[in-house]
Structures are given as C-alpha cells and as structure tokens.
Amino acid sequence: xxxxxxxxxxxxxxPNGHLLASYKSRGGYxxxxxxxxxxxxVDVVDMVKASGLRGRGGAGFSTGLKWTFLPKDxxxxxxxxxxxxxxxxxxxxxxxxxxDDPHQVIxxxxxxxxxxxxxxxxxxxxxxxxxSWHRLQAAIDEAYAAGYLxxxxxxxxxxxxxxxxxxxxxxxxxxxTGLIESLEGKRAWPRIKPPFPAIEGLFRKxxxxxxxxxxxxxxxxxxxxxxxxxxxxxxxxxxxxxxxxSYGPKLYCLSGHVEKPGCYEAPLGIxxxxxxxxxxxxxxxxxxxxxxxxxxxxxGLMTESELDTPLDFAGPGKVGCLGLGTxxxxxxxxxxxxxxxxxxxxxxxxxxxxxxxxxxxxxxxWSLRMLERIKAGKGRLKDLDLLAEIGSTMGMMPxxxxxxxxxxxxxxxxxxINKFRSEFEDHIKRTNPTGWMVTEPVPAxxxxxxx
Amino acid sequence: MPVVIVxxxxxxxxxxxxxxxxxxxxxxxxxxxHYCWHPGLxxxxxxxxxxxxxxxxxxxxxxxxxxxKLVPGCQTPVKDGTVIVTESDKVTESRARVEEALLIxxxxxxxxxxxxxxxxxxxxxxxxxxxxxRADLHPFHSRKRDVGPTVSLFVDRxxxxxxxxxxxxxxxxxxxxxxxxxxxxxxxxxxxGFPLDNKxxxxxxxxxxxxxxxxxxxxxxxxxxxxxREPNVCGGCAAGCSIxxxxxxxxxxxxxxxxxxxxxxxWICDEGRYGWHHLHDSARVxxxxxxxxxxxxxxxxxxGGVEPVEWADxxxxxxxxxxxxxxxxVAVSPQLTIEEAWMLCSVARSLDPEAYLALGFVPTTGxxxxxxxxxxxxxxxxxxxxxxxxxxxxxNAANTGWDDLVAHVAGGGARAAWITxxxxxxxxxxATAAAFANLEQLVVQDLFHSxxxxxxxxxxxxxGFAERAGTWVNVAHRAxxxxxxxxxxxxxWPEGRLYWNMLGRRGLYDPTAIRHELAASSAxxxxxxxxxxxxxxxxxxxxxx
Numbered sequence: 001x002x003x004x005x006x007x008x009x010x011x012x013x014x015p016n017g018h019l020l021a022s023y024k025s026r027g028g029y030x031x032x033x034x035x036x037x038x039x040x041x042v043d044v045v046d047m048v049k050a051s052g053l054r055g056r057g058g059a060g061f062s063t064g065l066k067w068t069f070l071p072k073d074x075x076x077x078x079x080x081x082x083x084x085x086x087x088x089x090x091x092x093x094x095x096x097x098x099x100d101d102p103h104q105v106i107x108x109x110x111x112x113x114x115x116x117x118x119x120x121x122x123x124x125x126x127x128x129x130x131x132s133w134h135r136l137q138a139a140i141d142e143a144y145a146a147g148y149l150x151x152x153x154x155x156x157x158x159x160x161x162x163x164x165x166x167x168x169x170x171x172x173x174x175x176x177t178g179l180i181e182s183l184e185g186k187r188a189w190p191r192i193k194p195p196f197p198a199i200e201g202l203f204r205k206x207x208x209x210x211x212x213x214x215x216x217x218x219x220x221x222x223x224x225x226x227x228x229x230x231x232x233x234x235x236x237x238x239x240x241x242x243x244x245x246s247y248g249p250k251l252y253c254l255s256g257h258v259e260k261p262g263c264y265e266a267p268l269g270i271x272x273x274x275x276x277x278x279x280x281x282x283x284x285x286x287x288x289x290x291x292x293x294x295x296x297x298x299x300g301l302m303t304e305s306e307l308d309t310p311l312d313f314a315g316p317g318k319v320g321c322l323g324l325g326t327x328x329x330x331x332x333x334x335x336x337x338x339x340x341x342x343x344x345x346x347x348x349x350x351x352x353x354x355x356x357x358x359x360x361x362x363x364x365x366w367s368l369r370m371l372e373r374i375k376a377g378k379g380r381l382k383d384l385d386l387l388a389e390i391g392s393t394m395g396m397m398p399x400x401x402x403x404x405x406x407x408x409x410x411x412x413x414x415x416x417i418n419k420f421r422s423e424f425e426d427h428i429k430r431t432n433p434t435g436w437m438v439t440e441p442v443p444a445x446x447x448x449x450x451x
Numbered sequence: 452m453p454v455v456i457v458x459x460x461x462x463x464x465x466x467x468x469x470x471x472x473x474x475x476x477x478x479x480x481x482x483x484x485h486y487c488w489h490p491g492l493x494x495x496x497x498x499x500x501x502x503x504x505x506x507x508x509x510x511x512x513x514x515x516x517x518x519x520k521l522v523p524g525c526q527t528p529v530k531d532g533t534v535i536v537t538e539s540d541k542v543t544e545s546r547a548r549v550e551e552a553l554l555i556x557x558x559x560x561x562x563x564x565x566x567x568x569x570x571x572x573x574x575x576x577x578x579x580x581x582x583x584x585r586a587d588l589h590p591f592h593s594r595k596r597d598v599g600p601t602v603s604l605f606v607d608r609x610x611x612x613x614x615x616x617x618x619x620x621x622x623x624x625x626x627x628x629x630x631x632x633x634x635x636x637x638x639x640x641x642x643x644g645f646p647l648d649n650k651x652x653x654x655x656x657x658x659x660x661x662x663x664x665x666x667x668x669x670x671x672x673x674x675x676x677x678x679x680r681e682p683n684v685c686g687g688c689a690a691g692c693s694i695x696x697x698x699x700x701x702x703x704x705x706x707x708x709x710x711x712x713x714x715x716x717x718w719i720c721d722e723g724r725y726g727w728h729h730l731h732d733s734a735r736v737x738x739x740x741x742x743x744x745x746x747x748x749x750x751x752x753x754x755g756g757v758e759p760v761e762w763a764d765x766x767x768x769x770x771x772x773x774x775x776x777x778x779x780x781v782a783v784s785p786q787l788t789i790e791e792a793w794m795l796c797s798v799a800r801s802l803d804p805e806a807y808l809a810l811g812f813v814p815t816t817g818x819x820x821x822x823x824x825x826x827x828x829x830x831x832x833x834x835x836x837x838x839x840x841x842x843x844x845x846x847n848a849a850n851t852g853w854d855d856l857v858a859h860v861a862g863g864g865a866r867a868a869w870i871t872x873x874x875x876x877x878x879x880x881x882a883t884a885a886a887f888a889n890l891e892q893l894v895v896q897d898l899f900h901s902x903x904x905x906x907x908x909x910x911x912x913x914x915g916f917a918e919r920a921g922t923w924v925n926v927a928h929r930a931x932x933x934x935x936x937x938x939x940x941x942x943x944w945p946e947g948r949l950y951w952n953m954l955g956r957r958g959l960y961d962p963t964a965i966r967h968e969l970a971a972s973s974a975x976x977x978x979x980x981x982x983x984x985x986x987x988x989x990x991x992x993x994x995x996x
Binding site: 356386 | 494495496497498499500502519520521522523526545548549552553555556585586610611630632633634635636637
C-alpha cells in the first residue's frame with residue numbers, strides 16, 4: 001500500500017495544533033480568504049459537487065447534491081446544522097477533529113455556510129465531549145477575533161454566526177431531523193419526511209445538516225483542490241449507475257480487540273484486514289477475529305472470511321451489511337460469544353429507540369428481552385426464528401418507520417443470526433438442555449402488579 | 452373532478468378537498484386502520500398502523516407507477532390519479548406486525564377495562580392481528596395513576612399514539628400531558644404538581660384509542676355494549692355542541708362529543724360532558740301539583756296545600772284557571788325547543804289574545820372562553836335563546852326579556868303568569884320571586900324547587916335536555932334537531948307534550964309536525980322544512996343566498 005500522508009489528521013501530535021496560529025501555519029484559512037475574495041457561493045457548491053464528496057455522517061449522501069436541494073432565491077434565513085452528536089458505538093473521529101484541529105472544522109463550516117448562503121450555523125455537540133466543547137468554543141472565539149466570523153466577513157457582505165449547542169446525550173439526536181427538533185428545544189423525535197430539512201428544517205426554515213468530518217473535508221477540498229480529492233479512494237462502478245464512487249480520505253475508528261486501537265486516516269476503499277493489520281497491529285493477543293463491525297454496530301457484522309471487503313461506501317453492502325456507516329470498525333475476537341455481542345447491541349438500541357414508531361419501540365425491546373432470556377439459559381431454538389424475523393422486518397421494509405434507527409437496530413440481529421446461527425444454536429442447546437426444543441408458547445402470563 | 456383509485460375502485464373527490472389516504476379510502480368505503488391520526492390533531496405518523504401501498508396513474512397513458520415502499524396513509528395526501536392499495540399482502544403483513552408489537556407490553560386486561568367493546572386495539576386485533584401470541588416473554592404490569600381530577604391513566608395499556616399529548620398542546624393549549632422516558636419504557640405523564648386540569652380535559656379520554664385514559668366519572672359504571680347512543684345537543688351553553696347521549700334503561704351514563712364541523716368539531720367541554728347528573732337528581736320536581744282552592748299561597752312557603760293533579764286533568768284545569776284569571780304573562784325559557792316555545796306562545800295567546808310574552812331567564816356566567824384550537828365555551832348558559840327569540844318575533848314579542856316581564860308583573864300588568872325555566876342551576880332569588888307574589892294564578896314549570904316555585908299555584912315539572920325532542924338554535928343561528936334520548940322520570944311530562952295537549956292536538960306529541968308547520972308559515976324558520984341533517988342547518992341560509 002502506498003504511503004498515505006494524513007491530511008484531515010495532520011494536526012494530531014502537533015503541539016498546540018488546535019490553535020489558530022498553528023492552523024494558519026499549515027495553510028489554513030488562506031483558502032477561505034481566497035474563496036471569499038474571488039468566488040461566488042455557486043462556485044463552492046460546484047467545487048464540492050465535482051469532488052464527489054459524500055457525507056461522512058453515515059448515510060453517505062452526496063454533500064454537494066444535498067446543498068442544491070435548498071430552495072433557490074430563498075429570502076432566508078437558511079441554517080447550517082453541523083452534526084457532532086457522534087453517538088454510533090465505536091465512533092470517535094469527530095472528537096479527534098474537534099479536539100485536535102477545530103479550526104479545520106470551522107473553516108469548513110464557514111465555506112459551507114458561504115456556499116449555502118446560511119447566516120447561522122449550529123454545532124450540535126454530544127454531551128460526553130467536554131474537551132471538544134472547550135476547544136471548539138475557544139476556536140470559535142479565536143475565529144471571531146480574527147474576523148472569520150461575525151458581520152460582513154472580510155468586507156464581502158457575508159455574515160455568519162456559529163453557535164455551539166451541547167446536547168443531552170441521546171443517540172436519536174444524531175438523526176438529522178431529531179437533531180433539529182432537539183435544537184428547537186423539543187423532544188428529539190425525528191420528523192416525518194417530506195418536507196425534507198432542505199425545504200423546511202430548523203425553525204421551519206431551509207436547513208442543511210452535515211457531519212463534522214464532512215466539514216473538514218470541505219476545508220481540505222478548498223485547500224488542495226478537487227483533483228487531489230478525486231485522486232484518493234474508489235471511483236464509481238461503471239456497471240452501477242447508482243454508485244457515485246467513494247472519493248477522498250476517510251477517518252476510520254478502529255477499536256475492539258486490536259493491538260493498537262485508534263482513529264486512523266486512510267483512503268476510502270482500504271480493506272478491513274489491511275486496516276486491522278497495518279494500522280491496528282493485528283487482532284490482540286495473537287487471536288483471530290470472529291466478526292468485525294464495518295462501520296458502527298447499526299451496519300451489521302462481517303465474518304472473518306469477509307475481512308477483505310473494501311471499506312468504501314459500497315463495500316460492506318456486498319457482504320450483507322447495511323453500508324459503511326461511520327467507518328467505526330470494531331473487531332471482535334474468536335473468544336467472544338456472539339450471543340453477548342448481539343445482546344449488547346440489542347440493549348443499546350432498546351435503550352436508544354426514541355419510542356415514536358411502534359415497530360422500532362416494541363421491536364428493539366422485544367429482541368432485547370429475547371436475548372436476555374437466551375443469555376439466562378432459557379432460550380429455545382424457536383426464538384432464533386423469531387429474532388431472525390424481527391431482524392428482517394423491523395424497519396427493514398422500507399417506509400415502516402420514520403427514521404433509520406429501526407433499520408440500524410435490525411441489521412446486527414439479521415447478520416448475527418444469519419452468519420452465526422450455529423453458535424446461537426450451540427449456546428441455546430448447551431445452556432437450556434431440557435427446554436431448547438420447546439415450541440409451544442408459554443401459556444399464561446403472570447401478573448406482577450395490578451392497579 | 453379529480454379521481455383517486457382505491458383498491459381498483461375509482462372515486463371522485465372535490466378539487467378543493469385536501470384529503471389524506473385514510474380519508475380518500477373512506478370515500479370508497481375502505482377503512483384504513485389507524486391509531487395516532489386524528490383529523491383534529493397534527494399528523495405524527497408514528498403508530499405505523501395505516502401503512503399502505505400507493506402509486507400514481509399517469510393521466511395520459513393510464514399506466515400506474517407504484518411507490519416501492521409502504522407509506523403512512525395519514526401523512527400521504529391524495530391528488531388526481533393517486534392509487535391506494537389497502538389490502539395487499541405487504542400491507543396486511545405490516546399491520547399484523549404492528550398489532551403484534553403493540554400487544555407485547557399490553558396487559559390484555561380487557562375483562563376489567565372500561566374501553567373493551569369500543570377499543571381500537573381490540574377491534575384491529577380481531578381484524579388484522581395474528582392468532583398466536585409469540586411474545587410470551589415476561590410477566591406484565593397493569594399500573595394506574597391519576598393524571599388529573601377527572602382522568603385516570605392506565606399506564607401499561609397505552610400504545611403511545613400521543614393523541615392526548617397533542618390535544619393538550621394544540622387544542623386546549625394547556626400542555627399538561629407529555630411523554631417521559633424513551634423506547635419501550637415510554638409513558639404518558641404529567642409534570643408533578645401540574646395535573647391534567649383544564650376545561651376540555653375529558654376529550655383526551657375520547658381521543659384515546661385504547662383503554663389507557665379512563666374517565667373517572669364513567670369508570671366501571673357501565674359496559675359500553677349496553678349503552679344506546681342517541682344523537683343529541685348539549686344544553687350547557689349557547690354553543691349547542693353536538694353530542695351523543697349514551698344511556699341504558701333511561702339512565703344517562705355519559706355524554707360524548709359528536710363530530711360536527713359547523714359547531715364543536717370533535718370536542719366538548721367538561722362542563723357539558725358532566726352536565727347530565729342533574730337529570731337523575733332526586734331533588735327534581737316529579738309531579739304536577741296545584742295549590743288547593745282556598746289555601747292562600749302568600750306566607751305559606753312550604754308544600755302545604757299543594758295537591759297532586761293527574762296530567763289528564765292538568766290540561767283542562769290549567770286552561771280554565773288561566774282563562775278565568777285573564778291578563779296572562781308568559782316567560783318562554785331558552786331551555787325550550789322552538790317547537791315547545793311556539794306551542795306555549797300559541798296556548799298563551801289562545802287563552803288571552805293580549806298575553807304578554809317574554810324570553811325567560813337567561814343564565815350567564817362570565818365571558819365566552821376560546822381555546823387555542825378554536826373551541827369556544829359560551830358564557831350564555833342556555834341552548835336556545837336565539838330560537839326562542841325568533842319564535843317570540845312571530846308573536847310580536849321579539850324584544851321583551853325576563854327583566855321586562857318581571858317589571859310588567861310587578862307593575863300590576865298581569866293577573867296570571869306562566870314561568871318556564873328548566874335550568875340545572877338555581878336561578879331565581881326570593882327578592883325577584885316576590886314580584887310574582889300577588890298574582891291570581893302563577894304557573895311555574897321547572898326542574899327544581901325554587902323561591903318562585905314556592906309561590907306557585909301550579910307546580911309543573913320540566914324535562915331535562917336529554918328528555919326533550921325538538922330543535923335548538925345555537926349562538927351562530929345553527930338549528931339542530933334531536934329526538935328524546937331517555938324518558939323523563941315517571942310523573943313528568945316534557946313541556947311539549949303538555950302544550951300539544953293543551954292545543955287540543957290529537958295523538959302523540961310530534962315535534963317534526965310542529966317544525967314543518969313553523970317552516971311553512973314563517974320566513975325565519977323556512978330553512979327547517981324537510982329533513983334536517985344530523986349536523987343541523989344554518990337558519991340564515993336563505994338570507995345568505
């Protein structure tokens with residue numbers, strides 16, 4: 001693999017790399033000055049569109065295309081919401097960017113606001129990131145002092161305020177309309193679409209929601225150019241007209257049972273095995289991987305034999321996973337019970353389901369309680385069929401829920417049962433030697449409390 | 452006209468109509484099951500019960516393109532050429548799953564649940580659910596807690612449709628109810644110290660599609676399948692909300708709002724909702740009585756001297772007593788229907804062609820109160836002031852009111868008076884009643900005893916709102932016709948029956964016949980000819996046109 005020099009992470013390890021002076025010394029804000037002086041908003045939109053940048057938040061939707069959904073000639077205000085509610089288990093690339101190079105993010109936000117004609121940007125930060133909170137706020141203050149934020153920036157007539165909003169720790173706030181509701185001070189129940197946020201978003205105004213890493217990519221595209229960005233990654237599959245390609249560098253969050261967990265920058269398309277071996281120092285304690293989560297648990301599970309899958313936007317889908325997601329690669333070694341893994345996943349989603357749509361609210365809780373029973377040694381083989389059914393229906397049938405949480409909760413169930421069924425069966429037979437074959441429903445339910 | 456295709460059936464709808472798929476399917480007689488959607492509340496599309504398949508028919512080629520995913524019918528508007536499929540395998544499967552999911556945590560305590568029999572969860576389960584319960588997971592709970600003075604929450608029966616929460620936010624504007632916690636642990640609750648206590652609170656019980664919200668007034672009183680429902684009109688105030696009187700064996704058990712987009716939409720206020728208890732009050736006047744000849748009514752405020760009179764005799768004796776007294780003054784209560792008011796005026800003028808006719812006492816408390824959702828509770832606490840005024844107009848007495856009548860009597864203008872009332876609340880004081888002390892004959896027709904009743908030479912019982920039949924005209928001049936919901940207590944003739952007989956009419960009292968006569972003979976009531984729709988008719992319709 002050719003040596004790849006980190007770009008998004010270039011400030012990592014640099015003393016005081018998070019300060020304005022350091023960022024400018026690396027060439028930061030010069031592209032912004034150039035854009036403000038020479039370009040029109042539409043030029044920036046075209047640049048980002050040409051770069052093929054796809055959103056780094058999980059869904060991988062084309063960033064430039066998203067911006068063009070905003071109504072033309074809208075009298076404003078238009079809002080930019082930057083999603084820093086990084087809650088997908090195993091994901092921490094936004095945190096690294098916000099802590100070590102906040103100005104890169106801010107420059108990206110200013111450029112994106114300029115492109116979308118947004119006059120206000122909100123950064124929705126998850127509560128659990130105190131250092132990001134301090135560093136980002138300090139960087140915003142520095143940017144105001146240096147005249148990159150505020151009224152009439154650099155005499156161009158373009159004004160921008162950035163507000164840092166700290167969430168209260170809920171997974172659903174990372175869903176773009178849940179984020180908008182939360183930002184409006186409401187319960188973070190995702191909105192029904194249409195209307196999409198680009199038409200009617202925050203405070204019922206046109207709104208763009210982008211991820212922190214996407215913002216950093218915008219800053220780098222402005223600095224290094226579209227050609228540079230397109231030289232990295234995986235080009236579009238000519239046989240698949242719906243594949244726009246996976247260009248640019250990507251921050252992979254490697255964690256779990258590896259020797260050297262961490263956030264690593266690599267070109268899109270690196271395989272999971274390369275990532276684990278070359279960056280992570282291999283599976284820990286000399287063991288083998290049993291399963292690997294390709295991009296956050298909601299993307300499902302890959303088996304050891306599927307590790308040569310390229311981790312680009314299209315790759316994980318080819319081995320039965322949902323997609324690349326947040327590129328949070330979690331390695332599970334061969335000594336770990338897949339029952340425990342799935343139980344943990346189900347517990348997370350049952351806890352984080354916002355409770356709005358019936359299939360997700362009840363399905364996540366049902367699957368968790370079935371896993372609890374299996375873990376408690378009372379499982380029956382029949383339960384696996386039920387679990388598989390939940391995994392293949394909850395949120396899977398398109399349109400059956402408002403947002404994608406149910407879908408994300410279903411993929412690990414579906415993958416785990418499909419790919420590791422024999423292990424589940426062994427576990428159930430071993431822990432419930434007398435009852436694993438029972439197929440009758442439990443006859444009567446016991447009332448524990450009645451009014 | 453635009454066309455929507457529901458399960459292959461083409462249905463036309465108005466170009467101006469904004470319909471969602473649930474409403475459009477209803478036009479074709481198809482019911483799409485739904486919990487969270489309610490026409491009077493914002494759309495949240497969260498229960499996912501109304502998922503259907505939709506598509507679009509190309510106007511030119513006629514080719515149908517289906518949307519690959521399921522869509523919530525409540526959230527999907529229809530336009531010309533919209534195709535709705537409500538019965539495909541995909542839809543059926545999805546409904547069964549939602550129904551199964553909703554029952555996972557449900558206590559299934561239908562035998563002790565008030566909602567059983569009118570519960571959507573029950574109905575949809577029979578229609579769309581699966582036979583086997585697969586989620587045989589854990590012992591369940593059935594908890595109950597108070598959320599307000601009139602409403603109990605059965606926590607575990609809730610399916611989280613949030614209709615009640617949206618109602619308090621959007622219609623009553625009081626926002627007491629909220630959702631707490633997340634996922635399957637979600638519950639409806641109130642903030643400590645801020646109970647569900649507003650004048651429209653009872654509507655959340657009607658809105659609840661399952662047995663989660665219970666009305667304490669109705670709780671455990673009657674199984675709903677024993678109840679008979681009579682379309683009725685609330686007599687609590689001048690708004691004249693359309694209601695259903697739900698009763699069994701001549702006992703009212705509850706009042707429910709009846710949808711009427713011209714009046715109350717889907718709501719009623721709690722004052723109206725619980726305003727039926729006086730019907731079954733043991734203090735009601737329950738028989739006709741006449742002060743015995745020779746006993747002075749002055750200074751004799753007890754029942755002394757009052758003898759019961761058979762109704763058949765009331766008709767004749769009352770006529771002769773009043774005719775003998777001469778110079779009659781009549782107060783026509785705004786509780787009477789227009790038919791009753793017209794007959795009363797006719798009786799009075801037949802006894803004394805110069806009879807002084809006036810609008811009866813109009814109870815009023817405070818100002819009209821309008822809620823954020825547009826619902827208004829009127830300060831005028833009687834149902835038919837407009838109607839009675841119109842009737843009085845036919846007798847050239849349009850502008851005489853209760854105070855005029857009191858002054859007329861006090862000034863010696865009458866030797867006999869006939870006062871109709873029928874208010875649920877005490878309405879007259881001793882001081883006012885004293886004006887009627889020196890009359891030859893005083894007929895008082897009322898629900899309850901009052902200082903005036905004590906002076907009466909004729910004490911006649913009145914009927915309550917659910918015991919009458921006829922037409923009321925509300926504050927917006929909308930006339931609504933209703934039938935008798937329950938029979939009045941034994942010994943009570945509704946006013947209409949007495950007047951009918953006093954006019955010498957044959958057979959049973961027939962308010963419809965009176966209404967048709969009124970419509971035929973007066974321009975003011977011309978709109979009342981023919982059959983009147985359940986939602987009533989605007990009396991000014993001819994003037995508007």
